[in-house]
Amino acid sequence: MELSLSKQEQRIVELAERTGTDVLAKHAAAADHGEFPARSIAELGPTGLLGVKIPTEFGGLAGSNVAAVHAIRALARNCPSTAVTVAVTNMVADMILRFGNAEQHARFLPKLCSGTWLAGSFALSEPAAGSDAASLRTRAEKVDGGYRLNGEKLWITSGDVAGVILVMAKTDPAAGARGISTFLVEPSMPGFSVGRHEEKMGLLGSSTVSLAFSDVFVPDANRLGAEGIGFEVAMVALDGGRCGIGAQAVGMGEAALNVIAQAVEARKKGDRTLGTDQGAQFRVADVATRLDAAWLLVLRAASLRDAGKKMTKEAAMAKVFATEAGNFAAQQAVALSQGAALDRHSPAARLLRDVRVSRIYEGTSEIQRLVIARHLAASVS
Ligand SMILES: Cc1cc2nc3c(=O)[nH]c(=O)nc-3n(C[C@H](O)[C@H](O)[C@H](O)COP(=O)(O)OP(=O)(O)OC[C@H]3O[C@@H](n4cnc5c(N)ncnc54)[C@H](O)[C@@H]3O)c2cc1C
16 A cells, blocks of 8 residues: 655645644634534635545546545544545545546535535435435435435435535345435425434534425436445445545544543643653653554555555454544543543544544444455455
8 A cells, every 4th residue: 555645635734734724613613613614615615625536627636535525524623523524525426537427526516615505415325214224214206207205314414504415315225235326406396395413422513404305306316326235326426425424523533532642641640741650651651653554444445446456344343443543532532631621612622522433424334344244254254
């Protein structure tokens, strides 16, 4: 695996790091009080970071998957709520680029990448279909000139603010996973509505909602790819998305490591700092080592995707390890900050609340382990 970056990748990393500290950090406290990061998105649009892998003609940066994970990690260090919003927009843009036609590219990508639309959204999960996504029930019935959508989606990131929502629905219920198709739903379509806003414990600036579809007419021109390939679209999206979540978790973990470094220096034990205590040093070493190992797994998965190779197992490994490393880092930040971390908006408390969900969305830790084990079993049988 090549660890050095090309000049173009280096430029994207520097841009993301600068944008993270100059733009996202200043709105991070507001996001943690529940404000959707619209101000940051407005400043992100002109940078191209809303479409890292999208060609420049559509407002993106034409970057690699490696550049994209670097960018998400840098944004997550400064504002996890914004990072997840941006990561989903990137994922949606990427799927439109991969599976869409020229007309769809021209219609959707510039608005997504420029920030004209606050976000893109990806709607797979349903009340009775989370981990077992193939059992989704939202129905897309063929009618003259398009499809009629009926159903409900749950826990959808940015579903209320997105300009376009990738919706997976059954076009052929008898065909199981092969009977799912993907639709580009626009919020102005009659019959589309936003339901409950989830009151989460963390990522408070990221909006999470339920969506309802009641006889929503979606024209043929808004079907993404062929009928029946919706599950494949979802799985390709999740392979990339899991690298992005691993990167988010590493970024949050690094922010936690920074909190730890400050806490152990600031805290005095007699005439010595906590940082000279061997117990604290062991914790710092474990956090840093786990985060570095996690980052290497994320880079491996992203590099394989750049090489056009199948990387489902590697993406699952990166996600499960990185999200657990990020959670471990935040737990240690709370432990070492002690009383200061009991303020719920303190950096340590915020990171602990924000990083927890990374072990749930785009497939829980248990599901990642199943994916890994099944790939290993397939490779020996
Ligand atoms: C903040 C947030 C944002 C989200 N954003 C989106 C989004 O933008 N788009 C979207 O489509 N979805 C989104 N989700 C949904 C998310 O992907 C699901 O919550 C997740 O896939 C788990 O599904 P579930 O909640 O239905 O849990 P379930 O599938 O009911 O799982 C419950 C528990 O059982 C375990 N489990 C389930 N099946 C197995 C098994 N076979 N073996 C072992 N253990 C198992 C799980 O690991 C989990 O611990 C989001 C969720 C959250 C919390």
